[in-house]
Amino acid sequence: MVRPGGLFRLLVLLLQGSLLLLATARHGRAAGCPLRRKQNQLNSFLWTIKRDPPSYFFGTIHVPYTRVWDFIPENSKKAFQQSHIVYFELDLTDPFTISALTSCQLLPQGENLQDVLPRDIYRRLKRHLEYVKLMMPSWMTPDQRGKGLYADYLFNAIAGNWERKRPVWVMLMVNSLTEVDIKSRGVPVLDLFLAQEAERLRKQTGAVEKVEEQCHPLNGLNFSQVVFALNQTLLQQESLRAGSFQIPYTTEDLIKHYSCGDLSSIIFNHDTSQAGPFWVRARGICWLPGTSAFLSLLFQKSAALQPLSCTQAAKVPNFINATLPAHERITAREIDSYFRQELIYKRNERMGRRVKDLLEEHPDKSFFFAFGAAPHLFHCASTRKL
Template identity: 50%
Template sequence: MRGLRIDTFTFIIATVVQVYSSSVRREGRLSVTELRERNHCFAGNSSKMTNSYLWRIIRDPPVYFFGTIHVPYPRVWDYIPQNIKQAFCESQNAFFELDLTDSNTSRNLKRCQMLPRGENLSTVLPENMYQRLKSHLGYVQKMMPSWGVYDEELFHTIAGNWERKRPIWVMLMVNTLNEADIRSRGIPVLDLHLTNEALKMDKRVGAVEVVQEQCVPLNGLNVSQVLFLLNRTLWQQEALRDGTIESSFSTDDLIWHYNCGDLNSMILNLDTAQIPNILNSTMSETDLRLAEEIDRYFVDELINKRNQQMASRVKEIVESKSNQSFFFALGAGEL
């Protein structure tokens, strides 16, 4: 069974491509020599590490689909093949999952994360879970100076007002409160970097989703499901802190695979905005059934239904400007 992971900025490119009757061609295959020189990609099985993340719908002018990951762009930018950058520069329109430069996007995202008026995590969570959460946040705040990144404002930027947030969003926040992610705060992720570059080039910039389409499925989990996820996330963080388990996959690992052109969907699903893998041998049969139930819910809501909607929207966008070229930068997770 797949690990229970989601990416709130992930899109299955293949579904979009299937909307069109025209054929699709892979672009940007790197040579073995170039990959060796650029990023020591051959310590393991090298057979899959010769791909890039660019697809093209064969039409005139062309429509490109580029698969991104949501990490600080300097970690991957030098490894993105030149033909991808050229396709981006030459395209008249650049579309992303969300418009990350629009203040309304940020405002709506914050709004959807908040508990209903008058509610607080201290009254929503069981007392023991609330105290564990509070303790872990205190641990992170205490550790930040040793990570060389601490100031009071930074901690409150990341975790401020956490007691007013819905448990599902607190869980996602907890999963990013680690040294590597905190050190990279303030550096634009690849998607945002491309958006900024598109604006500088005076491209028409747009989005294929709105915030509500990503928020509503997450907020649709029932209370028992959310408490289960938060409890398992806290358990994982506590075990990492006391050394009883080790992190099985880091952001550095994800970046390494991406830079090497590894198209393995199980690897690309391990993106930084995802729910951690909560499945392990310590789980009871009851917990396993609940994990499977949540997994099915996410697959249906955040992959199947979402892809159908996004595919239709992409088709409409392209057909509305049939004489213009497009560059869609969307999550590579299920390419």
């Protein structure tokens, strides 16, 4: 039972890191996790606040829903069905969200990327995008083509107007343009699927955040930090193309952990000499804290094209490591510290306050809050895992 006086503190704890797994795998790739298909053997990422009627927190994962839906237990689906009001991180079905996001990404009027980036980085970026456009037809699946998703259309949907985007958004865009990510396009991510289901069931829906609250911190990085991040991103992509680098943890690893109901084996790694900074440590999920649903909408251009999942939108390179020069390690740690403050601490308190207010304003309603799962999410004795 949650005591009223402790509700706000509880909610802040529940939301701590709720939209990402700031993590590296403890034992390398996910291994030896047999996928159990009996419903009574499936672990649940559903928690309850015991009141009358009860309200729920559900931990989502930002991958195509078809990859995990069969492994979500019936108790979670039943809680969703029976709830009166469903809340997400952002309103995934509101056209204004897309419009605001598009505006947020653009450089000031009259500026182009070529005008603001160092010449070498701009040339490398353009060369990499030309490579992606050339390769994309071979990355597409027959199923995608059958749904009307073709290479030119998909490339333009993701990278169209890239010369007008702010460098930080171009960095995220580059990391969404990989073969694995392209092959997964066309199916709603779990969050969006739940939003569509809520709309179909005519449930009342809402969001605990606004686009600008997640967008502005990204645009708040200073120019040298953004150039550093974009350069590291290009270096990683160039190494992947050359075959000299392999991402150690994949979306497949995360899907397996989630489907087995086991995110505890993916932990936060404090060894910053070996791991990336706070905002890029996760492997196979959203690598920017607090932006999962936000980035799942990142490059949507039309209703016919499903939004990018967080895994597709926010993969960024492993910045902090022992091989970086001292001044670059300082830059990486500054970025790390900035995002901790803006997208974790401030954000958690803001979200917690809003959830608390909703529960207190509607004591006779059952809420279903669908936020991204994390290994340290809901570790609180005041909640009961169903």
